[in-house]
Amino acid sequence: MRYIFTFFLILVTLITNGKTVKTANNNSDKARLIVTTDLGGADPDDTQSLIHLLTCADGIDLEGIISSPSWVETPDNTSKIREIVDAYANVYENLREHSKSYPSPEVLYPLIVRGQSKPHVSGIGEGKDSPGSELIIKAVDKDDPRPIWLTAWGGMNTIAQAIWKVKNTRSEKDFERFSSKIRIYDVLGQDDAGAWIAKNFPRITYIRNDKIYGWAPDDNWTKNNIQNRGSFGAIYPDRIWATEGDSPAFLYLCANGLNTPEHPDYGGWGGRFDQEKCRNIRGMDFIVKSGKDEAIYDDYYMYGSAPEGVNAINLWKEELYNDFAARMIWSVTPLFKDANHHPTAILNGKRSLAPLILKAKAGKKLKLDAFGSSDPDGDALTYRWFKYDGPSSYKKNVKIDGIENSSCLITIPHDAAGKNIHIILTVSDSGTPKLSSYRRAIIEVK
Incomplete structure (x- = not known):
């Protein structure tokens, strides 16, 4: 009987409604x-x-790593990027043992190129194309229906040059097709090119996270869990100012069942952002100190940090820390059986990581279940259901019976008609470090 049940459980997780x-x-x-x-x-x-990004590269399609300036002129640092990929190459076979989706070093090396040589808007224009701006154009032009996220850990002008060139060399229709695939996540705003893009191309999805600090682990945790983990951890430098100031830009994109990049207001590992674009979000004060002024582009609009600021990341930080720690263990562990791995969370029989959209009537009850969720290491699973207030348009409390069970019963409030309710399922294992996966249900109340 036990074997029959196991077979049935596997079958349920693979097939839903005959598909x-x-x-x-x-x-x-x-x-x-x-x-x-x-x-x-x-x-x-x-x-x-x-x-950190390279340890997460099995869950993201990485298509370019561009050495680009911020508010001051910087040298070509592509060689320093290659050194990090060299270190990744030394642990690649171990990482691949734990996830076959890690990109090979041979795939990554050609993605490392130089961006603009001069900072700011003054570094873009006729005759100022760079290998980085050309790589961006080629990637956007690729026959792939998915949008491409251009993340700025420094200045924005290599991205701006790519947009400038296509705008000035193609028809309006072709440019609209090109720009419709671009998504931007800008960390703090580190030159004036971001305001230039937002002003001149307002239809491009543009996030500027100016509430980036306060989520990262402390130095002692970093030493024990990252720097002391083999050759890859050994090159992780000590903090000078803030640890991993740019990581939310890629954490926002990790395929974990929580993140929904096309909806900045939904929230996840990389923060949560306002539903409507905000006016004139200023970048770092170094822009003005370097003789530039974003105010000349007023009014420009971007998606800014939601009212909870960095607490939008802190909501998940323990799970985020454990994820990084586990991946560093993978880098020094050649056998799958000797490390912990993420559980698979299934919601109402669905395995896809996209949000599950459900409709319900006000005053009725709705059941959600995680039947079929599993762990590749055979660990026991725990469950947590909760209403995610930030993105929910219905702001009052919602009764959830069975918040720590594999299924729960939600009572839809009588006054919730016309609103939506975001419910997050977190499935965690009992391994070390404890790892979690998510699913999101969005209940549209009639």
């Missing part, structure tokens, strides 16, 4: 990403963030 469901790591669940970074400057946080 094969998507696996968690197919391309439709992954985001496309290009990083522009001023790695190599005085603050080593970009190096920290790139090491």
Whole structure:
């Protein structure tokens, strides 16, 4: 009987309503990403963030790592990026033992290129194309229906140059097709090119996170869980200012069942952002100190940090820390059986990581269940259901019976008609470190 039940459980997780469901790591669940970074400057946080990103690269389609300036002219630091990929190459086989989706070093090396040589808007224009701006154009032009996320860990002008060139060399229709695939996540605003883009191309999705600090682990945790983990951890530099100041830009994109990049207001590991664009979000004061002024582009609009600021990341930080710690263990562990791995969370029989949209009537009850959720290591699972207040348009309390059970019963409030309610399922294992996966249900109340 036990074997029959096991077979039935596997079958349920693979088939729903007679149709094969998507696996968690197919391309439709992954985001496309290009990083522009001023790695190599005085603050080593970009190096920290790139090491962290590479440990998460099995859940993101990484398509470019561009050495690009911020508010001051910087040298070509592509060699320093290659050194980090060299270190990744040394642990690649171990990482791949734990996830076959990690990109090979041979795939990553061609993605490392130089961006603009001069900072700010003054670094863009006729004759100022760079390998980085050309890589961006080529990636956006690729025959792939998914949008591509251009993340700025430094300045924005390599991204701006790519947009400038296409705008000035193609028809309006072709440019609209090009720009419709661009999504931008800007860390703090580190030159005036971001305001220039937002002003001149308001239809581009543009996030500026100016509430970036306060989520990262302390130095002692970092030493024990990252720096002391083999050769890859050994190159993770000590903090000078803030640890991993740029990491939320890629954490926002990790395919974990919580993040929904196309909806900045939904919230996740990389923060939560206002539902409507905000006016004239200023970047770092170094822009003005370097002789530039974003105010000349007023009024411009971007998606800014939601009212809870960095607490939008802190909501998940323990799970985020454990995820990084586990991946560093993978880098030194050649056998799958000797490390912990993420459980698979299934919601109402669905395996896809996309939010599950449900409709319910006010005053009625709605059942959600995690039947079929499993753990690749055979660990016991725990469950947590909760209403995520931030993105829910219904702001009052919602009764959830069975918040720590594998299924729960939600009582839809009588006054919730016309609103939506976001329910997050967190499935955690009993391994070390404890790992979690998520699913999101969005209840649209009639």
